[in-house]
Amino acid sequence: MTGSLVLKGGRVLDAGGGRDGDVAISGGRIVAIGPDLSGDRVLDAGGCVVAPGLVDLHAHLRQPGHEEAETIETGSRAAALGGFTAVVAMPNTEPAIDGAGVVREVQELGRTALCDVFPAGAITLGRAGHRLAPMAEMAELGVRMFTDDGAGVQDNGLMRRAMEYAAGLPRPVVLAQHCEDGALCGGGHMHEGEWSSRLGIAGQPAEAEELMVMRDIALARLTGARTHFQHLSTAGSLSMVRAARGGGLAVTAEATTHHFTLTHAACASYDPVYKVNPPLRTDADVAAVRQGLAEGAIDAIATDHAPHTQEAKEQPFDEAPPGMLGLETALALALSELDLPIEGVLALLSWQPAAIAGVEDDHGGPVAEGRPANLCVVDPDHAWTVDPARSASRSRNSPYAGRRLRGRVRHTVLRGEPVVVDGEAQR
Amino acid sequence: MTIADLLSIDDLGGADGIEDVLRLTDSFVEVTERSIPRVPALRGKTVASLFYEDSTRTRMSFETAAKRLSADTMSFSVASSSVKKGESLRDTALTIEAMGVDAIVVRHSSSGAPHRVAGWVDAAVVNAGDGWHEHPTQALLDCYTIRQRLGGLGGLHIMIVGDVKHSRVARSDVAAFSALGAEVTLVAPPTLLPPSLEGWPVRVSHDLDTVLPGADVVYLLRMQQERMTEALLPTLREYTTRYGLSRRRAERLGAGAVVMHPGPMNRGVEIAPEVADLPQAAIIDQVRNGVAVRMAVLYLLLGSGPEKVPTAERLVEQAGVA
The missing domain is CATH 3.20.20.140 (Metal-dependent hydrolases)
Known part of the structure; x- marks a missing residue:
C-alpha cells in the first residue's frame, strides 16, 4: 500500500464506543482497523486514544x-x-x-x-x-x-x-x-x-x-x-x-x-x-x-x-x-x-x-473503514504547562499561562495527512 | 511600613498604615507652615505626572508636593502627546520611565490603568484617580481633614451622598473611613449606587432627610450632568430636591458636624451656594491638606530617612543627608 499511514497501538474511540486496534489510512480514508496493521509510515499511538x-x-x-x-x-x-x-x-x-x-x-x-x-x-x-x-x-x-x-x-x-x-x-x-x-x-x-x-x-x-x-x-x-x-x-x-x-x-x-x-x-x-x-x-x-x-x-x-x-x-x-x-x-x-x-x-x-x-459526513467519526481520515490521537495522561509564547497562534492572549493541564494531542491527521506528529505541526 | 506603589487604600494595609500616613502628614503640615516651606527630602528624585484626564487641581497639588520635597517634576499630558497617535499605555509608561523617573503619578479615565502601569515599570506608581475605581490620596486627605476637625474617625457617622456608582472618591473613602472605625452610610437613589454592595462595610439609605440628623460628617459627591442622559435620574432639579444639601437641611446638622466635598463643586446642585461657605464646610481645608498628604505619600514611596515618621525638624535637618 503506497503512501499508507498506520496509527499503531492505540484505543479507537468514537460515538459507538471504544476498542483496541491499529488504524490504517490510505488515499485520505480509513482503510482498515484491526490488530498488527502495517504501512509505509507508522505513528505510535501506544497509550493513546485514536478519536475523530x-x-x-x-x-x-x-x-x-x-x-x-x-x-x-x-x-x-x-x-x-x-x-x-x-x-x-x-x-x-x-x-x-x-x-x-x-x-x-x-x-x-x-x-x-x-x-x-x-x-x-x-x-x-x-x-x-x-x-x-x-x-x-x-x-x-x-x-x-x-x-x-x-x-x-x-x-x-x-x-x-x-x-x-x-x-x-x-x-x-x-x-x-x-x-x-x-x-x-x-x-x-x-x-x-x-x-x-x-x-x-x-x-x-x-x-x-x-x-x-x-x-x-x-x-x-x-x-x-x-x-x-x-x-x-x-x-x-x-x-x-x-x-x-x-x-x-x-x-x-x-x-x-x-x-x-x-x-x-x-x-x-x-x-x-x-x-x-x-x-x-x-x-x-x-x-x-x-x-x-x-x-x-x-x-x-x-x-x-x-x-x-x-x-x-x-x-x-x-x-x-x-x-x-x-x-x-x-x-x-x-x-x-x-x-x-x-x-x-x-x-x-x-x-x-x-x-x-452540518459537517458530519467528513468529521466527528465514526472511525470506520471508508470514512475520511480526520482523526486526532490523544494522550490523556500527558501533563504539560501552558506557555503562550509557544503558541502557534499569531497572538499570545491566553488566560492560562502557567496552568498545569493533563491531556495532550499527540498526532492530528487531516484527510490522511499527519499535520501534527508528536505534538509538532508538520507544516 | 514600606510600599512600592499606592494604587488603592488597601495597599496601606489597614488602619495602622493609614495612621502612619496621617502622622507623617502632621510633620509636612508643619513644614508647609514655615517661611520656606521646602525640605530636601527627595532631592535628586524625579516625579512625573501622567495625566490622561484633565484635573488641574490634582496635578497642581501633586506637583507642589513634589517641589516642596525638592524633587524634580515633569509632566506628560495626553492632549499634546503621542497617545493621541495610538501609542499603547505600556509603551507610554516605558517611555516615561526611560527618562529616569522615580515615581509616576497616574490619572486615567479607565479603572485599573495605574495597576497596569505599575506592572510594567519599576518606578513607584501613585494612583491620582482611575475611572470609577479609586483616588487614594483624596481619601487620605479626607481622613486627615476629619481628624483635624473632629480628633479622629473612630465611631463617627459619615454620610457619603450622591453618585457613588461612578465615584472613585467614594470607593477610596469607604475603604479608608471604615478602616479607621467610622460607620459609613451611602445616601443615593438606587440608580447611583453600585450594582452590588457585597463586601462593602456600609449602610445604605435612599432618604437624606432620615439619616441627616445623626451625621458627624456629610460628604457630598459631585453630580455630573451626563447622568441625566443615561436615564439614571429624571432631572437635576429632582436630584437637588431630594439629595442636595440645602440651607434648610444644613441647619439640622449639629454645630460640630463637618461638610465636605472633593471638588469641583456644583454650587446649587449637590450643595447650596451659601452652605459651602458655612463654618462647618471643610472644603478649603481639604485642598490645603492635600499638598501635605501628597508630600507624605511621595516621601513614603521615595524617601530614605531612618525614621518611619520623622518630625518636621528632622526633615529640615536631612539637608546634608540628601
Missing part, C-alpha cells in the same frame, strides 16, 4: 482584515495542534463574511490550511443588524451556520424574518446567536456584580444574555428554525435552554472552556487577558455550565478562540478588545477540569459539534 478529529463551532481566524492578530494559516495550525480537524470561522472579519465573495475567499485560504475551515455567514449585511445578508448564495457555497457573532441581532422583527427565510434555503442551515441585549449591556466590559462594583468597571448583567436567549426560544417556537446558542455563560440561560428542549424545541447550545474554568474574580488584576464577551461570570454560573456539560443541556464545547495582538491588550481594561485564545488548550482543559470520562469530552468536542455544524 475535534470540531470547533466557534473560532475567530481574523482573516480577511486582521492578519496582524491571526491568519487562517496560523489559526488552523493552532487548531491542528489542539486536535481539531474542522473549525467554523466566525464572520466578524473585515469585510464581514456576508456574501459569496468573502465566503469564497475564506474557503480558498482554507484549502491549504492545517484543518478544514468552514466559514459561517453573517445573518445581516456587514453584521450591522439592519438588512438580511444573502443567505441563499452563501448556503449554495456550503455555508451551514449563520451568525452575527460579536453581536446579537438586536431587532426582534429582523431576527424573526431571518429564521423564517432560513427554512426555505436549498440546504438545511442553523441560525446561531451571540446572545447579548445591547441596551441592557450598556457598554459593560465585564460581568455586572460584586467584582465590577468593587473594581469600578461598567458591567453587563447576566440578564442581557438571558433576555436574548428567551427571545430566540420564542422565535424558534414561532418559526421552527434550527437555532443554536453560542457561548452560553449564565445559569439562567441554561435553565431556559433545558426547559425549551424539555418542551420539544430543537435548540442546541455551546459553552466555552473559559466559562467553565474562570470567574469574574480574575478581572481583579485589571489584566484585559481576562476580558471576554460574554464575560467571565460567577462561581454559580461556572457550576451551572459544568452541570450543563455533564447532563447534556449543552451540546458542544467551543473555543471562541479570539486572538488579539499584544498592543491591543496592553491598554486599560475598558479600552482593550474582548477575547482570548482557546484552540490549543480546549481539549486539555476539558480533560483536566471536567469530571467527565474521555468519551464524554470527545462527544462535546467532536461528534456533537460536527452534527450541529
Whole structure:
C-alpha cells in the first residue's frame, strides 16, 4: 500500500464506543482497523486514544482584515495542534463574511490550511443588524451556520424574518446567536456584580444574555428554525435552554472552556487577558455550565478562540478588545477540569459539534473503514504547562499561562495527512 | 511600613498604615507652615505626572508636593502627546520611565490603568484617580481633614451622598473611613449606587432627610450632568430636591458636624451656594491638606530617612543627608 499511514497501538474511540486496534489510512480514508496493521509510515499511538478529529463551532481566524492578530494559516495550525480537524470561522472579519465573495475567499485560504475551515455567514449585511445578508448564495457555497457573532441581532422583527427565510434555503442551515441585549449591556466590559462594583468597571448583567436567549426560544417556537446558542455563560440561560428542549424545541447550545474554568474574580488584576464577551461570570454560573456539560443541556464545547495582538491588550481594561485564545488548550482543559470520562469530552468536542455544524459526513467519526481520515490521537495522561509564547497562534492572549493541564494531542491527521506528529505541526 | 506603589487604600494595609500616613502628614503640615516651606527630602528624585484626564487641581497639588520635597517634576499630558497617535499605555509608561523617573503619578479615565502601569515599570506608581475605581490620596486627605476637625474617625457617622456608582472618591473613602472605625452610610437613589454592595462595610439609605440628623460628617459627591442622559435620574432639579444639601437641611446638622466635598463643586446642585461657605464646610481645608498628604505619600514611596515618621525638624535637618 503506497503512501499508507498506520496509527499503531492505540484505543479507537468514537460515538459507538471504544476498542483496541491499529488504524490504517490510505488515499485520505480509513482503510482498515484491526490488530498488527502495517504501512509505509507508522505513528505510535501506544497509550493513546485514536478519536475523530475535534470540531470547533466557534473560532475567530481574523482573516480577511486582521492578519496582524491571526491568519487562517496560523489559526488552523493552532487548531491542528489542539486536535481539531474542522473549525467554523466566525464572520466578524473585515469585510464581514456576508456574501459569496468573502465566503469564497475564506474557503480558498482554507484549502491549504492545517484543518478544514468552514466559514459561517453573517445573518445581516456587514453584521450591522439592519438588512438580511444573502443567505441563499452563501448556503449554495456550503455555508451551514449563520451568525452575527460579536453581536446579537438586536431587532426582534429582523431576527424573526431571518429564521423564517432560513427554512426555505436549498440546504438545511442553523441560525446561531451571540446572545447579548445591547441596551441592557450598556457598554459593560465585564460581568455586572460584586467584582465590577468593587473594581469600578461598567458591567453587563447576566440578564442581557438571558433576555436574548428567551427571545430566540420564542422565535424558534414561532418559526421552527434550527437555532443554536453560542457561548452560553449564565445559569439562567441554561435553565431556559433545558426547559425549551424539555418542551420539544430543537435548540442546541455551546459553552466555552473559559466559562467553565474562570470567574469574574480574575478581572481583579485589571489584566484585559481576562476580558471576554460574554464575560467571565460567577462561581454559580461556572457550576451551572459544568452541570450543563455533564447532563447534556449543552451540546458542544467551543473555543471562541479570539486572538488579539499584544498592543491591543496592553491598554486599560475598558479600552482593550474582548477575547482570548482557546484552540490549543480546549481539549486539555476539558480533560483536566471536567469530571467527565474521555468519551464524554470527545462527544462535546467532536461528534456533537460536527452534527450541529452540518459537517458530519467528513468529521466527528465514526472511525470506520471508508470514512475520511480526520482523526486526532490523544494522550490523556500527558501533563504539560501552558506557555503562550509557544503558541502557534499569531497572538499570545491566553488566560492560562502557567496552568498545569493533563491531556495532550499527540498526532492530528487531516484527510490522511499527519499535520501534527508528536505534538509538532508538520507544516 | 514600606510600599512600592499606592494604587488603592488597601495597599496601606489597614488602619495602622493609614495612621502612619496621617502622622507623617502632621510633620509636612508643619513644614508647609514655615517661611520656606521646602525640605530636601527627595532631592535628586524625579516625579512625573501622567495625566490622561484633565484635573488641574490634582496635578497642581501633586506637583507642589513634589517641589516642596525638592524633587524634580515633569509632566506628560495626553492632549499634546503621542497617545493621541495610538501609542499603547505600556509603551507610554516605558517611555516615561526611560527618562529616569522615580515615581509616576497616574490619572486615567479607565479603572485599573495605574495597576497596569505599575506592572510594567519599576518606578513607584501613585494612583491620582482611575475611572470609577479609586483616588487614594483624596481619601487620605479626607481622613486627615476629619481628624483635624473632629480628633479622629473612630465611631463617627459619615454620610457619603450622591453618585457613588461612578465615584472613585467614594470607593477610596469607604475603604479608608471604615478602616479607621467610622460607620459609613451611602445616601443615593438606587440608580447611583453600585450594582452590588457585597463586601462593602456600609449602610445604605435612599432618604437624606432620615439619616441627616445623626451625621458627624456629610460628604457630598459631585453630580455630573451626563447622568441625566443615561436615564439614571429624571432631572437635576429632582436630584437637588431630594439629595442636595440645602440651607434648610444644613441647619439640622449639629454645630460640630463637618461638610465636605472633593471638588469641583456644583454650587446649587449637590450643595447650596451659601452652605459651602458655612463654618462647618471643610472644603478649603481639604485642598490645603492635600499638598501635605501628597508630600507624605511621595516621601513614603521615595524617601530614605531612618525614621518611619520623622518630625518636621528632622526633615529640615536631612539637608546634608540628601
